[in-house]
Amino acid sequence: QSPVTKPQSTSTAVTEIDNPASVKRQLAQLFELSLRATVPDEPDVVPLVDACAVKGGVKFGDYQCNNAMGVWSKVKGKQTGFRGPPAIGQAIVNNLPPSEMIDSCSVAGPGFVNVVLSKKWIAQRVQRMLIDGIDAWAPQLPVKRAMVDFSSPNIAKEMHVGHLRSTIIGDTLARMFEFSRVECVIRRNHVGDWGTQFGMLITYLFENFPSPDDVSEAAIEDLQALYKASKVRFDSDPEFKLRAQQAVVRLQSGEIKYRKAWKQICDVSRAEFDKVYQRLGIQLEEMGESFYNPYIPGVLDKLDNLGLIEESDGARVIYVEGVNIPLIAVKRDGGYNYFSTDLASLWYRLNEEKLEWIVYVTDIGQQQHFDMLFKAYRRAGWLPKDDNAYPKCTHVGFGLVLGEDGKRFRTRSSEVVRLVDLLDEAKRRCRTSILERDSAKDWSEEEIEKTSEAIGYGAVKYADLKINRFTNYTFNFDQMLNDKGNTAVYLQYAHARICSIIRKSGRDIEEVKRNGKIVLDHEDERALGLHLLQFPEVFEEACTNLLPNLLCEYLYNLAEIFTKKFYSNCQVVGSPEETSRLLLCEATVIVMRHCFYLLGIEPVYRL
Numbered sequence: 001q002s003p004v005t006k007p008q009s010t011s012t013a014v015t016e017i018d019n020p021a022s023v024k025r026q027l028a029q030l031f032e033l034s035l036r037a038t039v040p041d042e043p044d045v046v047p048l049v050d051a052c053a054v055k056g057g058v059k060f061g062d063y064q065c066n067n068a069m070g071v072w073s074k075v076k077g078k079q080t081g082f083r084g085p086p087a088i089g090q091a092i093v094n095n096l097p098p099s100e101m102i103d104s105c106s107v108a109g110p111g112f113v114n115v116v117l118s119k120k121w122i123a124q125r126v127q128r129m130l131i132d133g134i135d136a137w138a139p140q141l142p143v144k145r146a147m148v149d150f151s152s153p154n155i156a157k158e159m160h161v162g163h164l165r166s167t168i169i170g171d172t173l174a175r176m177f178e179f180s181r182v183e184c185v186i187r188r189n190h191v192g193d194w195g196t197q198f199g200m201l202i203t204y205l206f207e208n209f210p211s212p213d214d215v216s217e218a219a220i221e222d223l224q225a226l227y228k229a230s231k232v233r234f235d236s237d238p239e240f241k242l243r244a245q246q247a248v249v250r251l252q253s254g255e256i257k258y259r260k261a262w263k264q265i266c267d268v269s270r271a272e273f274d275k276v277y278q279r280l281g282i283q284l285e286e287m288g289e290s291f292y293n294p295y296i297p298g299v300l301d302k303l304d305n306l307g308l309i310e311e312s313d314g315a316r317v318i319y320v321e322g323v324n325i326p327l328i329a330v331k332r333d334g335g336y337n338y339f340s341t342d343l344a345s346l347w348y349r350l351n352e353e354k355l356e357w358i359v360y361v362t363d364i365g366q367q368q369h370f371d372m373l374f375k376a377y378r379r380a381g382w383l384p385k386d387d388n389a390y391p392k393c394t395h396v397g398f399g400l401v402l403g404e405d406g407k408r409f410r411t412r413s414s415e416v417v418r419l420v421d422l423l424d425e426a427k428r429r430c431r432t433s434i435l436e437r438d439s440a441k442d443w444s445e446e447e448i449e450k451t452s453e454a455i456g457y458g459a460v461k462y463a464d465l466k467i468n469r470f471t472n473y474t475f476n477f478d479q480m481l482n483d484k485g486n487t488a489v490y491l492q493y494a495h496a497r498i499c500s501i502i503r504k505s506g507r508d509i510e511e512v513k514r515n516g517k518i519v520l521d522h523e524d525e526r527a528l529g530l531h532l533l534q535f536p537e538v539f540e541e542a543c544t545n546l547l548p549n550l551l552c553e554y555l556y557n558l559a560e561i562f563t564k565k566f567y568s569n570c571q572v573v574g575s576p577e578e579t580s581r582l583l584l585c586e587a588t589v590i591v592m593r594h595c596f597y598l599l600g601i602e603p604v605y606r607l
C-alpha cells in the first residue's frame, strides 16, 4: 500500500464553515478573547486549540491551547514583562473569561494550556442534542448550490472498481454537503457516452447485423464482448478503421440510423450501471459527455477571444501555469476530446447551473487533467485566482483498489470484476453467516434478505471509505466481513446491541428523553459523552478536506468507547443510574446512525 500526498490537516485555522456546535471552535473563541487580553499588541495571533491526544496512556486534559510558544517568539525582546512561554501560558489561563464549559485549566511543559471540560456542561450538551435532534449539530457551508461529479463510467467500456470507489466516495460527499445545509446538491453522472469508441462499435454492429431491426438489444447485450470484437477489427483492418472514423462523424452530425444505434448501446449500458446503483441505494442524475457537445464551439470561441487558444502542431491548445505540456482543446484532426468536453461542461455548470462548488471524484491518475482544467479557467478569469474562493472546483482523487496479488483488482481470468457480481457475493456471504446463527430461526425471509443487504453492501462501502482516499487498498471479503476490528459488520453489531439494551429496559425512550437527566459521574460515562460532543468538529474537518475516512475513524472510536469502556464498566439496565445511562445509549445510537447515514450504510436494529 502506497500512501501518496496527503493534504495538510487544518488545526484551528479558521475555515469558512460556520460550525456553532463545535466544542473546539467554542473554546477557540474563549481563547481568542484571552489572547486579545494577554497580548493586546499582537492582534493577529490566531487561537490554536486541539483535542488532547493520549500520551503514554494518560491525557492531561480534554483540549489544549498551543499558543504560548508562538506568542513568545513574537513578543520576545519586547517590553511585555513575560519571561518565557510558561508565563504566557499562565497569563492565557488567567485571562480566560469565565465559562460554564470549563471545569479547570492547567499549564504544562513549555506552556501548553490544558483544559478539562465541565462534566455537567458535557451532559447538558448531549441532552440538548437528544431534544433538538442531530440536525442541530449541522454546520453551514458558505454555498447554496454544489455538485458532486462522481461514478461517471464509460458506456460500452468496463465499469470497474475505480468507478465503484468514485461512486461510494462521491455519494458520501454529497450527503456531507446536504448535512452542511447546502440547499441544492446535484449528484452528477458524467458518463462517457461520446468517445470515438462509438464509431467502432456501430460499424461493427452494422457489419454483423445488416438489417436495422437486428441491431436489437439482444445483439448488444454483451457489450464487453462487442467492444472487444470490434476493437480487434479496428486494430487489424485499416478499411474498417476508416469506416469507423467516418461513423463517428456521421453520428456526431446526427444521422438518424447512427443516433439510433448509439442510443441503443447507451441504454444497454445504463441498465447495467443501474443495477449497481440500485444495490448501493445511490441516485445519480445522468448528463453524459454528449450533452455538452453543442456547447464546445461556443466555449472555445470565448476562450479564443480571451487569447488563450494557441496553435501547436495543428492542434488548438491552451498553456497553463506550471505545466510544460499544453491542454489540447481541439485535436489535430479537428475532433474534440475529454478536455474539450470538460471545458464546456464546466462552463455550463458555472453559468447555466450556477454552481458554487463543484467536486470531481476520480482516481488520482486524473489529477493533472483537472489541475490543467481549473488553471485554464483561472487564466480566463472564469474562476477566482484564490483556489479557496468561490465558485470553487476541487478534484477529489483516490488510489487504486488492489487484489491480493498487489496488482489492480481483477478476477482470476484477469478480467475486470463485474461490480454487480461483487456486490452479490458480499450479500451472499452475509446471508450464509446469518443463517448459521441460532437467532435466525425466527427471522422472516424478508428480514434475512434486508439484513444481508444492509451488512454486505455496507461492508463494501465502509471498507472503501475508512481508507484515506489517497491510499491504495486491497479488496478482501474476509477482512471486510469480519465481525471484529474496524469493519462495518462490527459497527452493525455494536449498533444492534445498543438497540437491544434499550429494548430490554422496557422503558419508553421518548418518555425517558422528556423526563430523564444525564449525569456523567463515572469516568467512562464522561468519556462517552465527550466523544459524542466531538462529532461536529470531526465532521467539519472531514467536510473541509473532503475526507470521509475521518468519519469512519470517529464512528469506530465511538463504538469502541461504548463497548470497551462504558458498557464494560457501567451497568445500564437495572442500575440506579439506569435513566441517565439509557439516555447515553440513545445518544450513541443517534450519532452512530447519523454516521451510517452519511456513509450510505443502512443500519441494522437486531442481529
Ligand code: ARG
Pocket (backbone or CB within 6 Å): 149, 151, 152, 153, 154, 190, 191, 192, 342, 345, 360, 361, 362
Ligand atoms: N468517465 C471518466 C472516467 O471513467 C470520469 C469522468 C469524470 N468527470 C469529468 N467531468 N471528467 O475516467
